[in-house]
Amino acid sequence: MPKLIIDDITVEVAEGTTLLEAAQSVDIPIPHFCWHPALGRAGACRVCAVKLLDGPVKGIQMSCMLPAQEGMVVSTTDPEAVAMRRHVIEWLMINHPHDCPVCDEGGECQLQDYTIAGGHGIRRYSGKKRTHVNQYLGPYIEHEMNRCIQCYRCVRYYQEYAGGTDFGVMGSAGRVYFGRFQEGQLESPFSGNLVDICPTGVFTDKTARFRARYWDYDMAPSVCPGCSLGCNTTPVARYRELLKTVARRNDAVNGWFICDRGRFANSAVNAPLRPRHAVVDSRESCVEDALDTLLLRIHALGELHGPGSIAVVGSSRMAQEAAELLPQLALRIAAGALCYRTTRKESTETSSFVELVHTGSSASQQDVRKSDCIVVYGCDPLNEAPMMAMAIRQAWRSGATVYVIEHKITLPCEFTLRATLDDVPLAEAERPVIICNLSAETDQLDKLLEGHSRLKIAPLFPAANSFGTALLMREHGAISLEEALADGEIKGIISIEADIPAALLGKIPFVAALDWQATATVQAAQIVIPTTAWVEMNGSYINYEGRAQHFSKVMNPGVPVKGLDPAGHPPHIHRSTATGGEALPARQLLARLIKLLDDGNRGLS
Amino acid sequence: MIPETMRQELQDRISSAITNREAAVDVMKALQTHYGWLTDEAVVEAAGLLGLSPLQVEELATFYEMIYRRPVGRYVIHVCDSISCWSMGGESLLRQIAGLLKVTVGATTPDGLFTLLPCCCLGNCGQAPAMMIGNSIYGGVTSLEKATDILHQHRRNT
Amino acid sequence: MSYDPIDITLIGAKIALVFFVILTLAAYLVFAERKVLAWIQDRKGPNRVGPFGLLQPLADLIKLLTKEDFRPIGADKWLFYLAPAMAAIPAIMIFAVIPFGAPLTVFGHSVELQISDLNVGLLLFLALSSIAVYGVALGGWASNSKYALLGSIRGLAQLISYELSMGLSLVPVVMLARSFRLSDIVAAQSGCWFIVYQPLAFIIFLISIAAECKRIPFDLPEAEGELVAGFHTEYSGMRFGLFFVGEYINIIVLGGLAATFFLGGWHGPWLPPVIWFSGKVLAFAFLFIWMRGTLPRLRYDQLMHFGWKILTPLALVNILVTGWWLVLRG
Amino acid sequence: MKIFSDMTALMTGMWITWKHIFRRPVTIQYPEQRRQPYPRYRARIVLTRDPEGGERCVACQLCSAACPVDCISMQPAEGDGGRRYAEWFRINFARCIFCGLCAEACPTLAIQMTPDYEICTRDIMNLIYEKEDLLIDGCGKSADYNFYRHAGIAVTQPRGNGAEELPPVDVRGLMP
Secondary structure, three states: OOEEOOOEEEEEOOOOEHHHEEEHHHHOOOOOOOOEEOOEEOOOOOOEEEEEEEOOOEEEEEEOEEEOOOOEEEEEEOHHHHHHHHHHHHHHHHOOOOOHHHOOOOOOOHHHHHHHHOOOOOOOOOEEEEOOOOOOOOOEEEEOHHHHOOOOHHHHHHHHHOOOOOOOOOOOOOOOOOOOOOOOOOOOOOOOOOHHHHHOOOOOOOOOHHOOOOOOOEOOOEEEOOOOOOEEEEEEEEEEEEEEEEEOOEHHHHOOOOOOHHHHOOOOHHHOOOOOOOEOOOOEOHHHHHHHHHHHHHOOOOOOOOOOOOEEOOOOOOOOOHHHHHHHHHHOOOOOOOEOOOOHHHHHHHHHHHHHHOOOOOOOOOHHHOOOOEEEEEOOHHHHHHHHHHHHHHHHHOOOOOEEEHHHHHHOOOOOOOOHHHHHOOHOOOHHHHEEEEOOOOHOOOOHHHHOOOOOEEOOOOOOOHHHHHHHHHOOOEHHHHHHHHHHOOOEEEEEOOOOHHHHHOOOOEEEEEEOOOOOOHHOOOEEEEOOOOOHEEEEOOOOOOOOEOOOOOOOOOOOOHHOOHHOOOOOOOOOOOOOOOOEEEEEHHHHHHHHHHHHHHHHH | OOOOOHHHHHHHHHHOOOOHHHHHHHHHHHHHHHOOOOOOHHHHHHHHHHHHHHHHHHHHHHHHHOOOOOOOOOEEEEEEHHHHHHOOOOHHHHHHHHHOOOOOOOOOOOOOOOEEEEOOOOOHHHHOOOOEEEEEEEEEOOOOOHHHHHHHHHHHHH | OOOOOOOOOOHHHHHHHHHHHHHHHHHHHHHHHHHHHHHOOOOOOOOOOOOOOOHHHHHHHHHHOOOOOOOOOOHHHHHHHHHHHHHHHHHHOOOHHHOOOOEEEEEEEEEEOOOOOOOOOHHHHHHHHHHHHHHHHOOOOOOOOHHHHHHHHHHHHHHHHHHHHHHHHHHHHHHHOOOOOOOHHHHHEEEEEOOOHHHHHHHHHHHHHHOOOOOOOOOOOOHHHHHHOHOOOOOOHHHHHHHHHHHHHHHHHHHHHHHHOOOOOOOOOOHHHHHHHHHHHHHHHHHHHHHHOOOOOOHHHHHHHHHHHHHHHHHHHHHHHHHHHHHHOO | HHHHHHHHHHHHHHHHHHHHHOOOOOOOOOOOOOOOOOOOOOOOEEOEOOOOOOOOOOOOOOOHOOOOOOOOOEEEEHHHHHHHEEEEEEEEEEOOOOHHHHHHOOOOOOOEEOOOOOOOOOOHHHEEEEEEHHEOOOOOOOOOOOHHHOOOOOOOOOOOOOOEEEEEEOOOOOOO
């Protein structure tokens, strides 16, 4: 545990910690471009210079390259160090195109910040600037090589961290070029992180190109609804349009990065076809009327077919808060069934896995990254939950062995094939993890877990809140819609954000749908009430490991300003609510429905 | 396409290396000798042989200055412009050769025989100024006559 | 005392004349103030309505009369309506005791150019000026507005404080004239004006009346920089106009009193007495406007400190000195 | 004596104001007489064009960020050849305080202030100026400046042909 002094503050850090991290641990900022907590050091940018006044090393040193040693006396404010950093910034800016006004990174650019912070304002060098020709890198990422400062973060991330092979660094000396062999879409499913990792505007999000500036963003901490991993994100919106999503650091979950599937998934929220108004019998209505009509229909169905002719159907993509209200609603309308799953298979699978995870043996993504023996059992992480594949790669990079149980998949790392689980030397591993999906045999896993006290499992659930709703299924004895419809008693359903297969949908005469997506259920429903997407409300999801994570409201619901008709764009009329902004979170709609039912009951008695 | 025998030789070379990447320079050199310069097609072939992606081969190809990713003449003249050679007149040597060949630095003579390139260091500082033609290195090229002789020698050889 | 019809008619005529002259003068004083302030600030002042802007007061009047009569929610209706009148009427009533010229002879009747020659005229003035405080107090209270309330509280404290020094500064005058009757005081100055005997009392009186009519540098009850418009923040239209006109009537009346007490009233050589009197009143009015164009507003603690710790003791000392002097002179 | 200095101060003030009463007023009779402000006068805002006639505004949103009263709003968009431009651009002159921070912030010299100070209207909605109202045909001040000639973005010229640029690097070239 070396002890050193940084700017008159005594710091004690773990062996091998760099000076930069040691300084950060006591909130002393040192500018840096090439160093990144997830990528480590490169010593490429030379901007983290500090001066060592005393101790084993002296003079100007790169703080990201130098491990902290006993007795070091470090000054970050020494005039020599400050001058060094200022000059380095000036060098870095020599070939920079100074196109910040037309750069999407402007306002959130590390280079901008450090240039200003370093005090470099006027260009003194009068020579010409080196230029590069850009490459087309697919529909998601914009390439602008002129802005590059050769920090090598992108290539280190892309090839080393994410295991991509189609993007790299070419040339040498003043010709260094970061790009592909030939133009074309980046192949890595994690390529979007280049946008986050680039300290300047070489890689920018093409989907949000020229849409807004950092200070105009509506942002809030959120959770990705793409799969059951629950990666932390920060969605960015402006004028009611979801512009882009950036990764939010959470060391226990996704670390610093997210996958492209979660990142470039804005179109569903911005979709012009989203239900924006309540609809009753194909006629546009308002939420109040639709709720009233729904109540009348429930009563009418009850009288016609007797009690229990209505089912309440939730889904595994609804937020936990709304899911918790479903049993209440089912109770009030004396529902014939409470469902969170549509098929019997799904229902049984999730229930059994919830039992399994409940033993406290679930592995977080961090556990996977730190594991020394990983078994991929019957699942395809790269497709089902891409960030899990990324975590496997990190474990592999730090020396873990990866086993795949006879299954045709690809992983961004080397792996060994094994025929069965029993062939894997689990007992020899320190921190073994089994990654599976719901098709796995729980009995077998159960036995393994009993046999290996250190073993953890990471079951990949199909949707963001599969786990949370499965807990409720167990608690309230919910059945699947398939089972509920089997005896033909159910004549109507209230579907909350549920994707019901056409085969089942055909059997139900009355459908009321609460959803924010234009699903087949919504199209078939007699009553449609719009709900809000996850970025338009507060809520929480419980991920595969049983970790409840809160997501906050990013923007108000409503038709994006961009999507309004040309005459109303930009809007010139002042209203208190946005066009199409009457959508409410599902939990609020359910609470209202429950209150209306309660009021009605009280009135009757 | 490369001949099968050559492919076999290269594969042997690769399999004798600890990692494939280690053999990349040899493979690229061989392909360069075969094609005259390392064509795009050659990069893809090298990648196929080495089990790397074309980009990864390209990274190496563009890094080394004696792997030519653009067409060159039969003989590539590397004239050292590094500090030792520069102080011994390497700069004027380069200029004089350019005058002699009537080409600009970096260009190929119209007959396709010579390509003139500057070069960082040939490791021949003891005999500065140094130049390299093809695979043969020449030290102490202090006079234009000497350079002319060397060039004529190569021209004769063809 | 019997009244014959001519006497009554003359009194009525005097009242009507005074009323007319004072209201007109007050209106034009507003105009004059705007003009003089403009000149001081290198501007032109109102010059659009009529020749040289002379009809500006008329325009102001029309504007005030046609404005919305606004009453804030929660305001005390009757007090709110009463307050402006309370501010304007006592001010004009004081003029009843001021002699504004030498007695004339009309149709064989000797006519005092004074509406009522009360034997306690000076006390009436002090009493009425105290009543005028209620206009400020009630206006501010009834408005149900924090600015108005703060302004009226300031106004109350200020007027009460400065009334004391004002009253005390007049005691030597009474001692010299040996009468509370204003015509006697004027008559006592037919030889030498009291300002010669009583310069200190004059200064104290001048400062006090400036505070009494809430003029800069003592305009803390209105203090637009801090309190929007102080006690009359919530008033609009002619109710505001009454407060406004009341302030200018006050200037005229207090100027008239200052002339009466210290500058020999209507006395003066060569010119007719009425002209002398008017000239003195207008000179005071100009002085007030000039002060407004020059001096900054005092801070509240400075105001109180000055009134209680400087002016009042000075006035008392002045009484003492005057007393000694009178005793010594026999 | 403090009282004397105080009195002198009072009298000096009174004397100064007295003198000013007789000065010639500086006021002019506005609607009849008009003052021509200096070219740098900060009044109505315009959007200028570059010497080639293209819109200078790149909708970088620095003006709206600098605006202390938030009276500028816009939506950037991508035009021909990757040119960033304002899809719509709006200045609410009912809010504008003519502080000039937007013009100062503008990196492309697009937003400029003119001496035209007479923009009163009875309907407040008429004070909301759209891009069509703001855009003028000339260059305004700095007539020869074109941002895209200097920024290393290939919009007005191919890459490497800008004012301070070298030809693009060929990473596969032979020269070291």
